[in-house]
Amino acid sequence: MLKSSARILARGRLKALAGAAVVAAGLLGPAAAHAEKLTIIVGGMEKQIYLPAALTNALGYFKDEGLDVELINSRAGVEAENELLAGAVQGVVGFYDHTIDLQAKGKFITSVVQFSQAPGEVQMVATKYADQIKSPADFKGRTLGVTGLGSSTDFLTRYLAFKGGLKPGDYSLLPVGAGNTFIAAMKQDQIQSGMTTEPTIGQLVKMGVAKILIDMRTPEKTVAALGGLYPAASFYVQASWLESHPKEAQKLANAFVRTMRFIASHSAAEIAEKMPKDYYVGDKDLYIQGLAEGKAQFTPDGRMPAGGPETVLKVLEAFSKNVQGKAIDLSKTYTTTYVDNAAKTLGN
Template identity: 70%
Template sequence: MTNLRFTSALAALALSGTLLAAPSAHAADKISIIVGGMEKQIYLPPVLCERLGFFKEQGLDVELINSRAGVEAENELLAGAVQGVVGFYDHTVDLQAKGKSIVSIVQFSAAPGEVEMLSAKDGSIKTPADLKGKTLGVTGLGSSTDFLTQYIVTRAGLKPGEFTLLPVGAGNTFIAAIKQDQIQAGMTTEPTVGQLLKTGAATVMVDLRTPDSTKAALGGPYPAASFYVQSTWLETHKDEAQKLANALVETLHWIHDHSAEEIADKMPKDYYVGDRALYVKGLTDGKAMFTADGRMPADGPETVLKVLSSFSRNLKGKTVDLSKTFTTTYVDAARTAAK
């Protein structure tokens, strides 16, 4: 058990007011899902789903666990510590090239919701080509921000070794890295983007918050935030997978039918980082990234494979079967049930 999971377990016990073990049958029914940063707006669907009570309506006992980056969540899944991950779809492609079988069963977004932010300290940088010799912030090495950053700079003509990637996390640690000039640019998401823009500490270099801006930057839709599981788990837990899909698709419908203000009202207040208006603005600007039905966007997997293949050594000489990286079976059944 990692320190994060141990802390989560203690918190749960404290809330229950007892240290007595729960019945084994109940423990076996619990589904643990790790999220690559629950406070990030790109990953709000599972938190919103829990707060709307949709998991419970499906008879599910779901535990959401926070992590700092998608690569950490991925490692927890592969170790068998959790049953599912809320992270970027591109991990399913990357892991297949490494001989692992991971499948996305609900696609939350058709755009990364990420932004390459440029520090205001260096006025000489105008385009990604100017990042030669600079240090670029990512949430973690091997994370989706790592993948996207490498694509953006290599597409601009830079070669490996001409830039440095530094894992700085998100939120306050990312902001501190920008302000202290540890990084000259970096990729992050809302609400961190809004905080940096408000203070003038950074500006937008590459915007991946909407499907249209993503298509312009990456050449097509880039399916990002998703719910994925190990194929071996899915084969023996189809009923649980369907119930999870039902709850999450219902949440996506709810997001589609409600305003950013209404969505913000349902989220934990500490996610606002002390500025609710800024949180709502970020959500308003990026709400279009979310799918309305949980389905994989057409040509999305192909864009992801193209992006990763442009720089990833893991994919060199490998054949990836994209049909095995996602399934629409469960979201389609959820839509049918809803109708």
């Protein structure tokens, strides 16, 4: 089931009460009359970077594990993170970099399954400014679009500007979301450049509204832009929930790992056929094209890419006063235990 995040906090207390029922249901297994109910919030369900969430649901892999998973849509990853910390949901599909950012603030969340090894993000520049903005150094004096302040697009934009030799006061960041709101902001000259994902990228290019400035949709292009693989989209939970709900976490990992294998072994067109039709935003061919161009961002097995956490930490330390000077224990930001167990269960 797909829902909006608008009512989540109001239901937070009910979710907490439901936790006991989830634990009890876990003792019954997949054959139980009532599937285990879990709620996962996604930082933009329609974004291709978070495709594994809806795809797992569409393929029936949650149900195969005896789970009743409710997927709730959020405007940006930072909103999803806040819902998790409030206890309103059990898990988040969002960017791994939040695990490091939050640890610096004394809060611990853990990535259980790593969906991608590249951000899947692209820095776009409005067509009418393409001859003026040719690198991050040209962001000076400009307004740059991000999904939300404190979001991963915020982090990555700040890093690109830092690499371009700019200071925070040299440019402005404007939260404009994704999809239609991002497109409108660029059309109306509210932003001159901005970071977004597919299918918004393809729409902007097709309409002639914007051009690609920096592409981070593949591992190779990400290494060129950021200096290494950048683990991005992931499934993460509060460390305390993971410790008390290992059975539920394992079932979720089993489902997600099956999905990552499906993505690796099927074409963009075959994957698109499984997705909700409204995700195509009226242009299925363009959706497939975008997925084909960025499909390499996804991990084939849900594992954390070697050296990835170190790259993310390096990026955040470059500009984030919150992270700078903090002793970050990367081993506490992710685990491979559940993915490893899933591989043993599913076989090679």
